[in-house]
Amino acid sequence: MSVAEYFELLFTDYTLRTITLGTAVLGAICGMLGSFAVLRKQSLLGDAISHAALPGIALAFLITGAKDTNILLLGALVSGLVGTFWIRGMTSKTHLKSDTALGLILSLFFGFGMLLLTFIQKQPNANQAGLDKYLFGQAATLVEEDVRLMLIVTGISLSILLLFWKEFKILLFDEDYTKTLGFNTRFIDILITFFIVLAIVLGLQTVGVVLMSAMLLAPAAAARQWTNSLGVMIVLASIFGAFSGVFGTAISASQNNLSTGPVIVLVAAVFVVFSFIFSPGRGLLFREIRFRKNRRDLKLKKTLQFMYGIVKDHENISHPHAIRILNNFQGFTKKSLQRLEDKEWITLTGQQWAMTERGFEEAKNLYSQQRKDD
Amino acid sequence: MKNKFAVQVDDLTVAYNYKPVLWDIDLAVPEGVLMAIVGPNGAGKSTLIKSVLGIIKPIAGSVAIYGKPYNKQRKLVAYVPQKGSVDWDFPTTAIDVVMMGTYGSLGWIKRPGQKEKKAALEALEKVGMLAFKNRQISQLSGGQQQRVFLARALVQNASIYFMDEPFQGVDATTEIAIINILKELRKAGKTLVVVHHDLQTVPEYFDWVTFLNVKKIATGPVKEIFNDDNLTKTYGINYKVAINK
Numbered sequence: 215m216s217v218a219e220y221f222e223l224l225f226t227d228y229t230l231r232t233i234t235l236g237t238a239v240l241g242a243i244c245g246m247l248g249s250f251a252v253l254r255k256q257s258l259l260g261d262a263i264s265h266a267a268l269p270g271i272a273l274a275f276l277i278t279g280a281k282d283t284n285i286l287l288l289g290a291l292v293s294g295l296v297g298t299f300w301i302r303g304m305t306s307k308t309h310l311k312s313d314t315a316l317g318l319i320l321s322l323f324f325g326f327g328m329l330l331l332t333f334i335q336k337q338p339n340a341n342q343a344g345l346d347k348y349l350f351g352q353a354a355t356l357v358e359e360d361v362r363l364m365l366i367v368t369g370i371s372l373s374i375l376l377l378f379w380k381e382f383k384i385l386l387f388d389e390d391y392t393k394t395l396g397f398n399t400r401f402i403d404i405l406i407t408f409f410i411v412l413a414i415v416l417g418l419q420t421v422g423v424v425l426m427s428a429m430l431l432a433p434a435a436a437a438r439q440w441t442n443s444l445g446v447m448i449v450l451a452s453i454f455g456a457f458s459g460v461f462g463t464a465i466s467a468s469q470n471n472l473s474t475g476p477v478i479v480l481v482a483a484v485f486v487v488f489s490f491i492f493s494p495g496r497g498l499l500f501r502e503i504r505f506r507k508n509r510r511d512l513k514l515k516k517t518l519q520f521m522y523g524i525v526k527d528h529e530n531i532s533h534p535h536a537i538r539i540l541n542n543f544q545g546f547t548k549k550s551l552q553r554l555e556d557k558e559w560i561t562l563t564g565q566q567w568a569m570t571e572r573g574f575e576e577a578k579n580l581y582s583q584q585r586k587d588d
Numbered sequence: 589m590k591n592k593f594a595v596q597v598d599d600l601t602v603a604y605n606y607k608p609v610l611w612d613i614d615l616a617v618p619e620g621v622l623m624a625i626v627g628p629n630g631a632g633k634s635t636l637i638k639s640v641l642g643i644i645k646p647i648a649g650s651v652a653i654y655g656k657p658y659n660k661q662r663k664l665v666a667y668v669p670q671k672g673s674v675d676w677d678f679p680t681t682a683i684d685v686v687m688m689g690t691y692g693s694l695g696w697i698k699r700p701g702q703k704e705k706k707a708a709l710e711a712l713e714k715v716g717m718l719a720f721k722n723r724q725i726s727q728l729s730g731g732q733q734q735r736v737f738l739a740r741a742l743v744q745n746a747s748i749y750f751m752d753e754p755f756q757g758v759d760a761t762t763e764i765a766i767i768n769i770l771k772e773l774r775k776a777g778k779t780l781v782v783v784h785h786d787l788q789t790v791p792e793y794f795d796w797v798t799f800l801n802v803k804k805i806a807t808g809p810v811k812e813i814f815n816d817d818n819l820t821k822t823y824g825i826n827y828k829v830a831i832n833k
Contacts, residue, residue: 253678309605377697384688388674394641394667395692396659442724444679 215468233353233467236361237459237478240417241433243368245455246375247413248430249437249448250406253386258313259301259407261427262320264414266297268327268423271348272334281344283360283419290348291415297323298411324423351422351475353463364416371409375448382406383444420459422475432482433458439493458482510550515580517546518559522577525569534566593654594619594748594779595640600649602632602639609635611803613649617781622774623796624784624810628823631801633783634670637750641667653748663693666746668737670753676726682736683708683721689743704743711739716765731762738766748779755786767793790814 215223223230251260267290274289275281297319304315331345347355375382384392385402393399414426421429437450462478491499517540524539525531540546551567554560559573569577595617602610610632617623625633638644640651642658653661666689689711690704712718715735720728728736734754741749754770755763770780770793784790790797790810797814799805799822806818 255675380691380694380699381696383680384691387678387680387685387688388669390638390643390669390673391667391688392691393643394662394665396662397691397696438679442679442681442726447679 217464217468220464220468230467232358232361233356233463234460236356236364237353237420237463237474238456239361239364239368239459240420241429241455241457241459241478242452243364243371243413243455244417244429245433245437245451245453246448247371247406247410248432248434248455249444249451250382250386251410251430252434252438253444254406257431258316258427259298260410260414260430262301262316262323263294263298263411264418264423264426265320265327266323267291267294267415267418268348269293269323269330270296270327271345271418272327272330275334275345276330283355283357284363286348287415287418290418291411293323294411294415295408298407327423347422348418349422349424350473351418351420351425351478352471353420353474354467354471355419360419367412367416371412374405374409378402378405386444420463420474421478422473425475425479428479428482429455429458432479432486436482436485436489439489439496442495454482454485458485513546514550514553514557517550518554518573518577519580521560521567521569522574522580525574531574532561532568532570534563534568537565537567540567592619593617593652595781596652596655597636597640598650598652600636600639600646600651602635602644602646608647608802610639610646613800613804615798615804615807617779618796619779620774620777621796622770622780622782622794623798624782624790624794625798625800626784626787626790626822627800627805631822633800634752636800637667637752637781637783641665641750663744664747666741666744666749668741668749668751668754671730671734671737671756673752676728676733678725680725681722682717682725682728682732683712685725685736686711686739686743689740692744707743707745708739711742712736714742714769715739731758734758734762734766738769742769746778749773749781751780751782753783753785755784787819 220230224234225231248260251257270289270291270293271286272289273293274286277289278285301312301315301319304310304318305312310318334345381392381397381402384395384397385399385406389399392402410430414430417426417429433451433455434447436454437447440450441447458478458481462481463474465481466472466474466477489497491497494500520540521535524535525533537551551560551562554573555562557573558570559576560567560569593616595615597613597615600610600613600615601608609630613636615636625636627633635644639646640653640658642651651658653664658665683705686708687700687704690700690707694700694704709718709721712721715738717732717735717739720732725733725736734757738751738754741751749770751770754766758766770782773780774795782794784794791814794810796808797810798807799813799818801822805822806813
């Protein structure tokens with residue numbers, strides 16, 4: 215099945231529709247909440263939380279003996295939250311920096327989770343197979359019930375976001391100031407963190423423990439490149455996330471069920487790379503173009519100023535001069551003289567140049583103009 | 589008699605980890621003064637302000653704003669944090685930041701409306717930043733960012749202003765603009781407490797001063813206590829400063 219066929223089948227095949235809707239919703243909620251993680255400079259928190267969720271999945275299976283998705287995810291939620299609060303506790307109660315705490319919790323929980331997984335696999339229980347899909351995700355296992363849960367959680371977090379928009383925004387920008395205004399910053403903080411944990415847990419089945427954090431960060435990082443407004447950034451991040459989810463799933467499902475997580479993350483990475491290069495305000499390409507254009511303009515103006523120095527004492531400012539006399543000024547080339555003529559600042563005839571009225575005015579105002587641009 | 593003071597701090601002691609940052613501070617700020625807090629790096633100047641505002645929890649001691657605890661008097665107090673304490677690459681505009689000053693009086697959930705926007709525009713005009721209202725904050729110069737922070741505090745329409753180094757990293761034009769606004773506020777009967785680094789300008793800008801170095805060295809009118817003796821006690825031995833009279 216090719217990707218194109220996949221999208222054709224989308225309209226007729228119920229399972230495909232469920233899976234696609236699921237990954238779209240997942241991408242959207244991750245993009246939305248990931249924006250908060252990125253702006254709070256807590257990018258690594260998502261990575262720690264998703265890894266911390268693994269032992270929860272394994273323990274939930276060991277205790278119940280069943281592979282019911284909801285129970286496994288509940289286990290993931292509990293151990294994800296425990297991991298998060300341990301990280302917070304470690305940073306506030308000890309001298310450890312947050313990156314150390316994150317790294318410790320991430321590897322400890324993940325190690326413990328892997329231990330439990332291998333232990334489970336050695337058990338003589340036919341039911342155990344397939345838990346390892348939580349490592350890299352398998353979108354094909356999504357059923358309608360999962361998607362419904364995702365939709366409910368997305369709806370709730372969207373309403374919370376809209377309700378506490380002002381509080382979230384000010385906390386993200388200036389936490390101390392928020393405190394002085396009388397807002398309970400701890401409450402807002404826990405609210406944000408809780409929903410980030412929830413989004414991560416929801417994504418484990420599709421994207422997997424190992425790569426879940428990229429799902430949070432990549433759409434947000436890409437969206438930041440295109441806008442200077444928090445609202446637009448969050449909307450864009452949701453859209454990028456949704457598209458990454460849909461395309462990633464389409465590719466992975468059409469290529470003999472590749473693990474979905476890596477494919478979705480690679481698609482999201484394409485968004486990031488594209489945004490870093492091509493976004494108009496912050497993108498590398500346009501920055502380079504602006505930089506070169508600026509330099510070129512400055513060079514031209516420098517040449518014009520030099521010419522101005524020559525002609526300003528003449529009675530007739532348009533009296534022609536030999537190009538030769540510009541030789542002790544390094545900044546000009548044939549091309550730049552041509553450009554000056556294109557701007558109608560000078561006229562060129564043979565080996566001579568003459569300044570126009572317009573060029574004279576331009577050169578005279580050069581200094582005061584630069585002042586204005588500051 | 590307590591109510592005569594805008595801010596009253598009693599026995600305030602603050603410590604991060606083991607070392608005390610502030611030790612047994614008693615301080616009373618009379619209403620209507622423009623006060624500088626001076627002291628060397630690590631003297632606890634910012635910490636003092638943050639403890640008064642409830643950002644940092646002290647180990648001991650109490651703070652009163654017009655005789656009542658801070659959390660009952662929030663609306664009387666405005667705060668200008670150090671410019672470097674926030675990420676200026678945050679996706680928002682100058683007017684948006686100023687509007688944050690109205691969030692406190694709005695309370696939870698309620699959104700700012702026309703009234704708040706008008707107040708924000710007025711504040712931007714006062715600090716000479718109206719032309720930059722829709723500018724992304726990362727594209728403002730350091731001095732302009734400081735003015736935006738000042739405007740955000742002005743919007744709070746408070747009686748007492750706490751400012752943490754409002755002159756740090758600004759050019760002469762901005763410094764003069766800011767001090768003029770501070771002096772205007774004092775004329776309007778407001779009380780201002782300003783962490784300040786430049787000792788040369790203390791006599792010119794302020795009428796009240798507190799010397800701080802973990803302990804409070806002295807507090808009072810600049811004319812009476814801004815002298816070599818107190819400077820030496822605060823900054824160490826043999827500290828001389830030229831005071832332009």
